[in-house]
Amino acid sequence: MTIALSSQTCDDLFEETLEQMRYLDPEDEADVIIPFPAELGRGLTRLIDLREEVWLAMDYHEPLAKLAFSCEEFHQPDFLRVGFHLSGIHHSPSVTVCPGEYSLAGSGASHKGVYVTTEGAVREIAFSISIEEMRSFFGQLPAGLQPLIGSPDQLSFIRGYRTTPAMQIALQQMWQCPYHGVMKQRYLETKIWELLLLSVEPLLEESSAPEKLPSKLKSEQVDCIHAARKILLQRLENPPSIAELARLVGLNDRALKEGFRACFGTTTFNYLHHYRLEQAQQMLLAGDLKIEVVMQRVGFTSRSYFAKAFRNKFGMNPGDYARRYRQIL
Template structure:
């Protein structure tokens, strides 16, 4: 049986009950000479399983204000769907070392990582498969800190990465890539960090910025440094067109990338690369554009309210729908609908 939880319910159920134990155990395990005050202990917290839902741990380290590192090594005993609404999002590097991270918008396999810019993260549904171990390392960086590190201010960012930092009314940038050997080395050094206290935080911060530098180098590679994508076979092109039809038919509840690939008979990696080759955009960007176009058509018809139109195309949060609609069409959806109704009355 699959359990569906909101992001908040998930945290409350799995982690909140363990927080006190995690903090107290942290003190108990340290020698007297290495114990720090409670404020310092709060920088590094581990939640270990004390419930029948999962086994494993989730560790969160606040390296400095605006810079957090998390390590999750978990295995759940039941299938889960964890839903989230549209939300503001910092920059994030998310490395999958073991298992698969999959949602209705994106997926990464072991040996891959996802890079997210800052901006608006659309609501999604994360799929967790029972009895499969997952080991992930994620890094969250607030935009102001990143800009300070990279250039001093957002206006001074190089043109090639300016799209990494977007305001909260714009959908964030996302890129899924292979985790290079140099990145793998830095990740293993994070997992095996031998230090404690301030030394630990300095060491981990150096590894975080090393990973960001490697991501930056990957992005700034000269064009043509990577081999050209292989031409698609006719049958693969046909499957990719079918994938587009599935997305259009299921705007309110789109399948995950892995599910979509299975539905059309192609692997998810080839679907991601091939979709961009065929349509000149990512699966996610195409889905977002279709949702916005369909929502405008529904408002044109005048039969649905703004909230109903938002829900019909899969937006759980009406305010975030309004932001996306205004960004796409230059007008608030409520104003747009009223103008349509007025024009119908005049006609």
């Protein structure tokens, strides 16, 4: 089932929820909770205006069904938006962001088309920083970040990347911020700048790297490789072999292996391994499943191997992690 909405209808529904807005921090009137529209599901968004040109949003919602809303072209304000997907999958005309990934979106014209949020719980931490604030922070905006600045007639830059362990730690600390008032504002703003520096690293590395030979991948091959990734993520419990996966998407084994590494920077095995662990992380945080069930749902058969892999990625055993970080918005 899919709920289809126009962007105007979506805006109207969310505007109506503003009447139910409430203040979360008695020491900060710029820290508010806004409910998710009841017509679409349930959940909350916490919005914090840290200062005039720095916004933070912490979102958790469970839509009634897959949401699809059409978007007409419009000019994005001169802000950089960084959105970290902790759970849920978001499809847009230009990028698909899965759990354990984040998106970078700059200013310019929006990408016209249909935006889709999949069924199930969606958990995201996002922040917006004005381009002027970034210039002030960096002194002079590095050349590698110039693609983030688009004119009104230029499509905005938007791209997805993998969330690193350092980012995951900072995100967990933000979600569990223990402070109030001014201390909270300073703490969260410090974390935002930390995450900003980490999130733009790929762009800075790309700009400073020696020029590479043009990719040999054709657009049709790239489509096949993205289709292969989708199949992998849909079959966590029983993933196909490389040979089967290649056959399903119409490539030979070598083309799939080389193309997957070119597109995602790793092998299909490593990509699936880390995705499984990130899915397990989200299930543990939700708190309604035992470790054995979580392990099986993401495709692990050995509890000791799962515990070791989880510990290597997140720094602690699954049970300790769930007890320490389980928290609702």
